Amino acid sequence: MATATFKLATPRGLGEERDGYEGPPTEADLRHDAADLLHRQIAAMNVDSFGVQPRRKLVEKYGVADAWGRLGEAGFGELAGEVARLPTELVDDDEEAKRFDPTMLRLQLCVLAAEPGFERLKRIVQAIAEALALQAAIPAIRDQMVPIEAMGGEEWWQDVTAPMLEVARRRLRALVKLIERGKKKIVYTDFEDTLGEGTELPPGAVGTGMDFERYKAKVRQFLVAHLDTVAIQKVRRNLALTTVDLAALEQVLAGSGIGTADHLARARDGGLGIFIRSLVGLEREAVVAALGEFVNDRSPSADQIEFVRMIVEQLTERGVMEPAALYESPFIDIGPHGPEDVFPEDRVARLITLLADIGRRAAA
DSSP states (O other): OOOSOOSOOOTTOGGGOOTTOSSSOOHHHHHHHHHHHHHHHHHTSOTTSTTTGGGHHHHHHHTSGGGGGSOOHHHHHHIIIIITTSOOOOOOOOHHHHHHHHHHHHHHHHHHHOOSOHHHHHHHHHHHHHHHHTTTTSHHHHTTHHHHHHHHSSGGGTTOOHHHHHHHHHHHTTTGGGSOGGGOOOOOOOOOOOOOOOOOOOTTSSOHHHHHHHHHHHHHHHHHTTTTSHHHHHHHTTOOOOHHHHHHHHHHHHHHTOSOHHHHHHHHHTOHHHHHHHHHOOOHHHHHHHTHHHHTOSSOOHHHHHHHHHHHHHHHHHSOOOGGGGGSTTGGGTOTTOGGGTSOHHHHHHHHHHHHHHHHTTOO
């Protein structure tokens, strides 16, 4: 049987990562983990509650760990028919993770029981992986970039096993909530795909925007793998770029073999340094240094601390930030009318100047 290692050759030996297992996880490990989770959910049911009380005996029976080692056909029937729909008090406040889990578990059922819907569920997970890959500047996501990139492609899915899907679920479930709010358009449904009559479209009639987004995703993956390049290091550290640096960056992109001349021209339109920094972000130390007078303020209010923290997070992730963003969510959650609600007028002007300076440093 295939092991649950990610099928991607890397120098980091990804196959050695066990995610809590003593060896490569097997279907037996998967069964044990599923039984353990279900047991804990049942053990957390309140047998005195109105909904649970009529099935109290079954809940008490399966609330004991030993009961799960000898399940027969009758046991499965009792659990599926009587216990499965009862409310549990096992707490999990991560709503995004709770929506992600059923998708991965249904995929496991598709693999184990040849249930329909595999392709649809796979596309949902690939969309999640692509959205995560766009935020490689977040340390927790960067640590899992190998499986994220693998799951966003096709090769990983060719001989996927249920244990592989379980390892992937464990690694990614806590990351889904980190997807940028504007990109959280992943749709979780149980609807089957239906196709109407096809309509032939001329070349180039669709997909231009998505095509460039895919180009950016591929470039991001390439750049993350080449962060030691001098010009990219300057971009990440907020060091002023020269025309020689920009020429080196263009050479890096052209030499990657990714995309077309049109893609490169579009990347160049808004400034190549800005484009690349938007993909690789800024090092946190560089952001803190650039905003030093705000970060090191000796008597800030709680709102000022949170406001500056969010600026640091956005610059670390995205590399640049337009002053207009200060008047949008999430900043207006603190100051409904913008930074003027949080800082004196002269400090707001200084903050905008610093943001503009950070942007200018990505241009020659």
